[in-house]
Amino acid sequence: MTRVRESLFNRTDPLRIGEAKPAYSPDAGLPASADSTAEPSIICESEEWIAIRRHLHRYPELSGEEYETTAYLRERLENLGIRIVDYGLETGLVAEIGSGEGPIAALRADIDALPIEEETGLEYASTRPGRMHACGHDFHAAVLIGAAQLLKRREAELPGTVRLLFQPAEERAKGARQLIQAGVLQGVGAVIGQHNKPDLPVGTIGITAGPIMAASDGFTVTVRGTASHAAVPEAGIDPIVTAAHIVTALQTIIGRSISAQERAVVSVTQVHAGNTWNVIPDTAVLQGTIRSFDESVHSRIKKRFAEIAGGVASAFGAEASVRWSGGPPPVVNDAALTALAGICAHGLGLRVAEGITSPASEDFSFYQQKVPGVFLFVGTSGDREWHHPAFELNDAALPGAASLLAELAVRTLLHLSETVEKED
């Protein structure tokens, strides 16, 4: 059960930025009132956003193949009169709201789906066999469209520019790097992202400073022995027995080399060797992943990993080589932006849960390596975790998340303007 407690964020706004307008009531599930000058027709609009979410859910596309998704989102943005900025992307797109002057805050949503056969039975379930939005990136894209619509209405008063990043290929941890390489962070002072969180209730936002999602690296261990007849093992060096000992010994990294106060995981997920019953092969291959929340823990795990794989292999007369495929670093939230997010959430009548983390990884962290950023967890009251074939999320969370992103973007721009003024 996720621990949820009342936020310790200040209730008073130390930044003197406008009035927080409670445009959203978490108890009602949908926006409560049209009292706010900023959100007069949010109830109507939120129905459109939900329709957008469900459309995307029906037509999921895998990482790097988000052509129709991109075209659909482009059309939605163009209909809102929002300008698209060409960064030469194959899939995914970038748009801007604001004069183009002043500080820039980036809002990011990922848009790709997973190779999973959907089992929800929903009326708007995936129409594509073996393709499913099982991580809720359809929701993230719709939330960003919602935020864009709210921001577009306030465009004249924006103290800077909001850059919208609809990012492809998050599930393969490639999209963020592609966008960064294309130059989307140029001039950006802060980046804001969000992920749905089924184990938090609708109306609650997980907002936590510091590391909140794990660094991830994939490994391939190749164990080389000498092949032999299965009846004459003494004539060879068995890579299968060696690999089995390596798998077992690797478990001691977490148990014996990492402190109880540090969080980390080592998982072997694939074992491949041999192709018949009466031959001992010459190689065995192991694959898997390591996760941790801290770069120093991560490098300690890698060091022990190499020592154990190499040491165990040599004890059996075999050789082991380890290859790492670099995954995302940990998602680490900037303290000032995290505090701002808390203020905005409270102002909108959303509940704030602190200390919410996940051992999953997110390529949002690549942006945070370049500019300060904050990543929020949006409660969606789901029964299933991400990547489950029956994963569902509650659309009632959508308007609150869209309002929060819009509000946070505005306040972040003010924060960036103040920081620049102070530096001047």
Ligand SMILES: [Zn+2]
């Ligand atoms: Zn995912």
Ligand SMILES: [Zn+2]
């Ligand atoms: Zn995801």
